[in-house]
Amino acid sequence: MKCKNCQNDTMRTIYGRCDECNFITQPEKFPEAYRCTLCNKAEVGRYMNDGPMREAQYCWSCWYWTNFKVEENTLISDAYEVYTVNRYVENPRNKSWLGYGGREFMILWNDSRRLPQRCNDLWNRGDVPLRFRHKFPPNGTLKHRGEEWTTPEMTI
Ligand SMILES: [Zn+2]
Numbered sequence: 001m002k003c004k005n006c007q008n009d010t011m012r013t014i015y016g017r018c019d020e021c022n023f024i025t026q027p028e029k030f031p032e033a034y035r036c037t038l039c040n041k042a043e044v045g046r047y048m049n050d051g052p053m054r055e056a057q058y059c060w061s062c063w064y065w066t067n068f069k070v071e072e073n074t075l076i077s078d079a080y081e082v083y084t085v086n087r088y089v090e091n092p093r094n095k096s097w098l099g100y101g102g103r104e105f106m107i108l109w110n111d112s113r114r115l116p117q118r119c120n121d122l123w124n125r126g127d128v129p130l131r132f133r134h135k136f137p138p139n140g141t142l143k144h145r146g147e148e149w150t151t152p153e154m155t156i
């Protein structure tokens with residue numbers, strides 16, 4: 001969505017404005033606002049369980065990526081889009097419970113020991129901001145079903 005004051009894209013708005021604009025133009029309404037100690041972005045909190053984030057004086061994005069755990073089934077694309085790749089669900093009873101409504105993808109892991117993985121329960125976890133990318137090395141590629149895909153092993 002867009003902030004009605006600065007027109008920038010923002011994850012959420014309060015009074016139609018981004019956190020930065022609320023903080024600058026209506027400080028009296030946001031006495032709890034602070035600047036992130038990592039990236040200097042304005043943060044007014046008001047998230048569920050935002051106590052630890054507020055204590056650390058991080059913005060939501062820095063807090064999220066600082067605490068993000070890369071697991072065995074975490075895919076990080078070359079564009080630094082992050083996904084959780086859940087196990088393939090055979091004959092799902094209700095596709096709307098699955099990530100992307102049960103759409104099928106193929107995951108090609110950079111690690112050649114891992115076979116291409118079919119997935120119909122993929123969850124987007126967001127794009128890694130520039131300042132965190134060094135902590136999230138890309139580890140694979142996401143292909144849509146039907147899209148051409150080959151790996152060195154498969155073409156032999
Ligand atoms: Zn704004």
Ligand SMILES: [Zn+2]
Nearest residue numbers: 036039059062
């Ligand atoms: Zn920050």
